[in-house]
Amino acid sequence: MAESAVPSVAPASGSDSADGLSPQRLLEAYRTMVLARVTDERCLHLQRQGRIGFYAPLQGQEAAQVGAAMALRPEDWVFPAYREMAVALLRGVPLQAIIDQLFSDSSDLTKGRQMPNHFGFRAQNFVVASSPIGTQITQAVGAAMAARLRGDPIVTVPFFGDGATSSNDFHAGLNFAGVFKVPTVFFCQNNEWAISLPREKQTRSPTLAEKAKAYGFSGVVIDGNDVKAVYRTVLDARRRAVAGGGPTLIEAQVYRFGPHSTSDDPHRYRSNAELEAAKRKDPVLRLQRELKEAHGLDEAGDSKIWDDARAQLSAAIEVAEKTPKVAPDSFLDDVFATPTPRLAEERAAFEALVREGVIKP
Numbered sequence: 355m356a357e358s359a360v361p362s363v364a365p366a367s368g369s370d371s372a373d374g375l376s377p378q379r380l381l382e383a384y385r386t387m388v389l390a391r392v393t394d395e396r397c398l399h400l401q402r403q404g405r406i407g408f409y410a411p412l413q414g415q416e417a418a419q420v421g422a423a424m425a426l427r428p429e430d431w432v433f434p435a436y437r438e439m440a441v442a443l444l445r446g447v448p449l450q451a452i453i454d455q456l457f458s459d460s461s462d463l464t465k466g467r468q469m470p471n472h473f474g475f476r477a478q479n480f481v482v483a484s485s486p487i488g489t490q491i492t493q494a495v496g497a498a499m500a501a502r503l504r505g506d507p508i509v510t511v512p513f514f515g516d517g518a519t520s521s522n523d524f525h526a527g528l529n530f531a532g533v534f535k536v537p538t539v540f541f542c543q544n545n546e547w548a549i550s551l552p553r554e555k556q557t558r559s560p561t562l563a564e565k566a567k568a569y570g571f572s573g574v575v576i577d578g579n580d581v582k583a584v585y586r587t588v589l590d591a592r593r594r595a596v597a598g599g600g601p602t603l604i605e606a607q608v609y610r611f612g613p614h615s616t617s618d619d620p621h622r623y624r625s626n627a628e629l630e631a632a633k634r635k636d637p638v639l640r641l642q643r644e645l646k647e648a649h650g651l652d653e654a655g656d657s658k659i660w661d662d663a664r665a666q667l668s669a670a671i672e673v674a675e676k677t678p679k680v681a682p683d684s685f686l687d688d689v690f691a692t693p694t695p696r697l698a699e700e701r702a703a704f705e706a707l708v709r710e711g712v713i714k715p
Contacts, residue, residue, distance in 0.1 A: 375424065375585055377649040383424060383581050384645055385659055387416040387638050389449065390440035392663040394612075397456065400671070401616045406456045408470045411612035412437040417637030418543050418606040419513070420444050421584025425592060426511065429479065431497055433490035433512040436471045436483045441513065445478040453670040459677040465687070466680035488514060488521030491540070495527045498536040498601075509537045509595045511588075517548025519562050528603065532569035535600035539591045540566075542603065543578060545610035550623040566603035578606030579637040609635070682708065682715050 375383065394411050401409045412419065419440035426432070432441055439452060451463060455473040458466040464473060464482065474482025484490065494512035501508050518524055519542060531538050542562055546553045559565060566573030576587050584606060591602035609632035613620045620629075645651035686701050707713045 374582055377645075379424065380581070380641065380645060380649065381651070383417075383420045383444075384638075384641050385663075386420050386440060386444045387581075387641060388659050389663040389666065390416050390419075390443055391638050392660065393439065393449065393452075393667050396667055396671070398612065398616065400456075405675070406470055407458075408616055409456070410437045410471045410615040411610075412439055413611035414632065414637065415543050415545060415578065415608045415610065416440050417581040417641065418541075418578035418584055418608050421581040422511065422513075422541055422588045422604075422606075424581075425585050425588035427508070427592075429506070429508050430592070431479045431481065431494070431501075431508065431510045433481045433494040433497070433510060434483045435490065435514050435518070436469075436485065438483070438513050439471075442473070442475065442478065442480055445475075445480060447475045447478050447480060449666060450670045450673060451475065453667075453674045454677065457671075457674040457677075458680060459674050460680050461674075461677050462680065465684050467685075488518040488523035488527075490514065490523075491518065491521075491527035492523045492530070495531045495536055495538050498531070498538040499534060502537060507596050509539050509592050511539045511541055513541050513543065515548065516542060516544040516546065516553050516556065516562060517551065518542070519565065520548070520556050528566065528569040528601075531601040532566075532571050535571075535598065537595035538601045539588060539595060540601060540603040541588070542605045543608055544605050545608050547610055547614065547620075547624065549614040549618060550620075552624075561605060563603055563605035566601075571600050571602065573603040573605065575605045575607060578608035579635050579640055581637065581641055608637070611636075682713060 391413060394413050397406065397409045398411055400406045415437070419438055423441045423444035432438070432445065434441060442452060443449065452473060454461040455464060455468070456470045458470070463475065468482060469485065472483040472485070474480055481490070481493070491512045491514060494510040498510040501510070528540065530536070544553065544562055548556060561575050563573030563575045574587060576583050578584060587604055591604060595601060611629065611633060642656065646656065683701060683704055686697060686704065689697055704713070708715055
């Protein structure tokens with residue numbers, strides 16, 4: 355279908371209002387959410403096929419991630435967990451860069467030294483993820499303190515799940531942030547399951563957001579399936595933090611449709627009825643309905659959005675699979691700014707093993 359035949363949305367004011375997203379920005383959010391959903395579904399299959407080694411899906415959490423990212427500015431810093439792909443996409447990270455990291459090819463910016471999904475992008479102020487639970491929380495608080503000392507009017511945003519609220523770093527990070535009123539927006543995606551542990555077996559607190567009270571600042575619970583509500587809440591928290599009002603803990607209530615990662619089987623710990631009930635609140639379909647009912651998106655335009663996303667993803671996968679793998683001796687690169695004599699010896703020994711066939715490139 356020609357581009358000219360695809361409708362946009364109903365005429366918009368061209369910019370966001372004081373408290374909401376314009377129709378054009380809602381369409382941008384939807385495109386990103388669709389791309390994230392399509393990529394997520396395909397990556398699960400790629401892992402099962404043995405084409406990538408590991409994957410942590412985000413289905414059901416697209417609105418929370420996109421709404422939060424839309425409220426931030428490019429100069430703000432994101433400290434992700436390991437399923438914040440939609441945040442990366444909204445902030446301008448090329449899909450190809452994400453796919454290259456999942457395939458660990460020679461175009462991977464982390465040079466194959468991180469697990470799949472543990473990507474980072476300096477140009478977008480998107481910090482490399484790490485597996486230990488909650489460590490990004492204290493890192494974000496420290497970066498926010500440094501930014502305030504430098505006079506940089508920015509916020510840091512650690513993304514984490516409900517399981518991380520039981521970690522040491524959650525306590526240490528929120529306590530420090532409360533004492534020193536650092537400009538951090540804590541964004542908890544409460545997807546109800548910490549791998550196989552249900553949220554009610556972690557804490558007796560009625561909500562996770564109310565834990566902020568113990569540290570001296572505000573916590574708020576929002577519907578994480580509503581991209582507009584997420585946007586407004588994060589935007590308000592950002593404004594308050596930059597103005598010196600201190601941090602906010604946001605609990606976005608969502609549901610993880612898929613497994614925690616490709617290493618677990620959710621059918622062992624939750625029912626199909628629970629999953630189907632959650633899918634009736636699907637954030638992607640919710641925004642799709644709004645765009646169709648209130649902003650003029652028709653079936654042809656919607657189909658093109660999905661087709662374009664699938665085509666973009668297929669092209670990225672094709673490129674990644676044709677890109678050479680990371681060179682075996684790359685682990686010796688970037689160890690020191692100036693290579694040491696010992697490092698040169700180790701490289702020579704490695705090259706000898708390759709020549710002898712002990713190590714196959």
